[in-house]
Amino acid sequence: MSEVELIPMLSQEEVAEIEAEISHLPDRESAAIDALMIVQKHRGWVSDESLSAIANLLGMSSAELDGVATFYNLIYRQPVGRHVISMCDSVSCYVMGADGLAKDLETKLGIRFGETTADDRFTLLPIVCLGACDKAPTMQIDEDLIENVSVEKLDEIFEKYT
């Protein structure tokens, strides 16, 4: 039975990228994570509307797809700021003082972990070990890995992200 199409269409570009992933997979649902990541790349996050549009495209139900989406750390089901700061809270960084740094970061940005600054510039999230433990403490801003972070360096680090 055809449902009323209430969902906004995905952009052609998004659809093309998703279809490209599907083309080398045994079935459409297998592209679920890729599709979510593709849409997030274009829109910053995955809204309920995007989710159902993707589900439609993949021939899955929204419930099945949201089950996948809510499992993964890197898929945002809530809007985020222009830049996402992911601060490592795992053990090597911890040993190198990451807990103190995390507090400094919160003070500096005036937000807590999980929040977005009022100007929408930064969302601050914890992340697990970034695999650069010899350069602890570490963080990642968008796609950039930043090593040997210290309070003193924060201003300089943030400059690039407007």
Place this chain on the structure above:
Amino acid sequence: MSLLETKPLTGRVEEVGGPVFLEDYEAGGGYVAAKKAVTQMTPSEVIDEVKDSNLRGRGGAGFPTGTKWGFVPPGPSPDGGVKYLVCNGDEMEPGTFKDRWLISNNPHSLIEGMVIGAYAIGATKAYVFLRGEYFEPKSKLAKAIDEAKAAGYLGEGVFGSDFDLDFRIHSSGGRYICGEETALLNALEGKRAQPRNKPPFPPASGAWGRPTIVNNVETYCNVPSIIQNGADWFRDLGLTEDAGTKIYGVSGRVNNPGLWELPIGTTIREIIDEYAGGMQDGFRLRGLLPGGASTDFLVEEHFDLAMDYGTIQAAGSRMGTGTMILMDDSICPVDMSRNLQHFFAQESCGFCTPCREGLPWVESLLLDIEEGRGQPGDLEILDQNAQYIGAPGNTFCLHATGAIEPLQSALKYFRDDFERHIVEGRCPYRTNGNA
């Protein structure tokens, strides 16, 4: 011996002085092994060579690689279906940073190792399952894949043979459990990354229900040199019973944290003192996790042990990923345990009860103890949880088992610290309540 013969994984990077791409890689003898395997050896000869080399998986569990490959039904599948070869490049184990380095600096060695592996098991599709956060490694690997494709080392008719290999990267949606090989397969299929029961084991029924091999990045990177130089050479590289070199790493308050490719079996003390430059001034080493966050603490009495699978296991821990995390004397073992358990509780997939419900309880007890709210009896609750959560088989997968390893050893080696917290109602490591 040339650098390439003593340091098959990193030698070429050292020679080139940076990331190695196709031209440099081939100049150092790259793809000779893959070509040899594909054009001159039978799949079973390749598997036998890898078996003979005694290569053990570098992803943490140390399972013999050749043996694993041998579990895949040989030859084309009777139903004509595909087989898969998968590289586990998820590397989310805290304190582990070797695979990022290998992919970024020596991507062709991974590709070459996987070409050989795929040929050996008859896989026509290969995936590198890569951490979603690994943007830089991804772009380097993608570049290398393009180069290899252009050179005819991937795709249709590898090295002009009739062996085809479709080679792709899957970027993870991000969860530690994706590193567990069966959870990884679910993630690859676009599903929630809950682990699967074994049996069926992946070599019998893995990705999309097809025979599948999953190996770690470093494991594959070892394969080309084994084919090129032979199993005997590889076995001789190791200082102890184990074969080959190992990428060891050190993080924590040392003068020179980093990674080094050393013969397997190098002692802990040598790695820390000679390579990592010893402890920073004012810090004393109290204990270490030898191979990532999910291994048991080792303490002073163990520091002269050889870092190989058997020795570290005999000492009550695991070599794991071979990247050590050092706990110096400024660190509160209770708080460090809390940090570790926070990680494991967070990263539990939520499937089985002991892990899903037990780890948050453990974390909350550790927080209570750390913050001075510990009560008599709490350590017994921790012991009991550790025992019941941690025994292999009690949980569905080994995530929880790994989680408990650092906890149970901390409770053993640093019990005084735990008790003092409870008796004094505060953390003795904190001055004015601050770390």
Place this chain on the structure above:
Amino acid sequence: MATFTVDGKQYEVEAGTNLLQAILSQSLDLPYFCWHPAMGSVGACRQCAVIQYQDAEDERGRLTMACMTDVQDGMIVSVEAAHAKDFRASVIEWLMENHPHDCPVCEEGGECHLQDMTVMTGHSVRRYRDKKRTWENQDLGPFIGHEMNRCITCYRCVRFYQDYAGGKDLGAFGSRSRMFFGRVEDGVLESEFAGNLVEVCPTGVFTDKPFSQHYTRKWDLQSAASVCPGCSVGCNTFASERYGVLKRLHNRYHNDLNKYFICDRGRFGSHFVNSQQRVRHAAVKANDGVFEYGDVNAALDRAVEILKHEDVVGIGSPRASMEANYALRQLVGEENFCRGLSDSERIVTDQACSILMKGGFKVPTVTEVEAADVVVVIGEDISNTAPRIALAIRQATRNVSFEMAESANIPLWQDAGVRGHAQHQRNALYVATSNSTRLDDIAEATVNALSDGITQIASQIAGQISGESHENTFVTSVAEALLAAERPLLVTGTSLRDPNVLNATAAIAWALRAKEKEPAMLIAGSEVNTFNTVVTCEGLTLNSALTRIADGASAVILENDLYRRAQSDSVDRALEGDGEVVALDVVESETLVKANVVLPAASYAEQTGTFVNYETRAQRFYQVFQPQDDIQPAWRWLSKIASRLGRTDASWTTVDEVSRSALAALPGIDASLEELAPTKDFRIEGEHRVARQTHRYSGRTAMNADVSVHEPKAPVDDETPYSYSMEGQNPGDQSGSVIPYSWTPGWNSNQSIFKFQAEVSGDLLGQSGGKRLFAVPSEPDAEVDKEFDFSVTQPTRPAADGLVPFPIHDVFGSDELSAQSWPVAQRAKGPYVLIHPDDAAVLSASAGSGVRSDALVGSFEVVIDDCVQSGSVGIAVGLNGRVEIPDRTIALVVDPDFEPRQLGDARVIAKS
């Protein structure tokens, strides 16, 4: 076979049996949560831990999850070992960290599997100090309550809803210790099997919402074994009452039929028993046309007077019991008895019966449906007309996954492994229907046509099997699949009212048989007792009965709203003519108000009787509670009338007597009542009645204290093996088919059913399980095909403008009785039509807008369905109180005043 030892005692089971299942099959207690007998093991909860020893010397053993192990010969395990017990107590302690301590106010309390397991493991002291996690609940519609805080993350709900029942809108979200089970957003759970969540969930997350509204503890319910009146499958149920209200239905295990699951029409449709529209008092219509209520004697006198007329017609009913139909037939005589089917339904049902009787095909049980390896559904939207069959077909398509698992050495109970290995491989299911169906998602191929098109396709399939060659790929692939099948199954039904569809389907079966295949043939009937009214006799057609009444004959109309059986004008003519009418029914209807005498008939829950299902299995349902006011079983009203008429041949005093007479009157069938089910004389251990009330039934003495402080004497039950009290035996192991509810010490929830099974998922102990009235011949009679004609007559359809109407059936609302149940009324759509997008465009009607037609009663919501043939219109029957579909094309026009029915708009559907 394998011998294995549990705590020093040896047992024998089939080697490879799941260990948990094997232990439970010995009736031993071992706690579990995530395992389910119908869904296998996933190993999530870790509750079923036992110690497994390597050999007799091994003293330590190894902790292992029983549900993830299979029994090997010589295996030694311990359930009682201290380490296993401690671990199991730990698992409960973990699960209880976040579980609210709300048992006293929780609906699940007293029948909660979590509560049972907690007590069983001995966990009692809370050591966890942190805050509990909390959730916001969702509104899941009129059937299912949601209380997520109680969740213990066993994954059973999603495994049932998605994996087993194919539902799409309930999922598992999140991870770690924050797992949420529900919908993406608030809204009605779409699956017609959602109600099973109530029983599948081991705690109180998913609850029976209608039951919660006037909640009663399980131990305060008075219950009996019953049979669902919802459709022709006849699923077995536990029906439970308190304060004269039928409170709820639960699944009652039947190994050949419903096993562990029933559909929501059955579960929630039962509330018609408590409907506002119940007829409660006898009434006589005075000369001024106004009913005078409450004088039973006057009503009987008047009925007798009416029946003294020289011409008397009796109209029976496919929803009334065998006993009521038989009593009426006996009263009026076979030549004056009409079975109460509409004429089109009668033709198609007769055809179904002759195929079943003469064709000699194997008629599959539901369990046999599950075993089929190729299924072809022809002309029946089975998810709407016999939902339990659709659920079984869904399981049938998984058989290949078990074969694949077997060859990959994956144990068949290892659910995730079996599914993961098979991926999308399914057994072939083909569906040929007039509209989209809820099986289409798992079908290999579907084809949509009107009934003559479907007939043609089916005939071509038969031809293809016999060696003709057709171009249609649907035809060729179905033929090929059937020829390759080992257990082919053809499923059809009477809902399109076209005997040709059945004939053509039978022709396929016949063609297969000629190729040495033994196909199973399932024909879904229209109502719970359709096949019974057929075996009883030929009788009058409805239209001839109506004509006689219009011409002045007196009539007795039994539990039948004739407006749902014939065109309104002919019913009007009959009921508004000179003939006088005595009508008996359970709920009010348009027919009833036109009768001269109304006699309130007992619902199935208020009487004992027999229904005959699609397999012609006669099954006994027992009185749950005594009817109130003037209500009496229809057969008893008819007996009283008969005895006042001096007709001893048509009057009986106990139901068993009527049943015996009815069975004896079955032509060529030899069935004793004892073979159907225990009779009124059955006693446990030769002496005890079965107690309808539990040992803990409370407040009996206070229940009616507002009326009288004297405790009334418990009613005496002369008709069944039950007692109306807690006296007597509680369910015992000899009384499988009469256990009134599932309970055994320590197992208060329905999970206790295994204690009444010979083995897990085996027959109920002592079950008779009903008896099939047509024996399926073991050898097909070669003579039969000669005398039996499967030929198809091409219909002549008048070429005319307009749309060709065809009936569609909705699981919620099309069925007369369940539509009177308030939860179903809330869940049901309003009257609607299915049309093709092109026709919608021509009409300028969009989905959700309204249309009407001169040929139909009322307005209809437009639902667009790509699968409907353009030029035709599917009309949802029953939702406007009408069932018969015009036999000519109809014109639709947009109704600008139409307002679609909103969910929760509980207006009673049958009232227009």
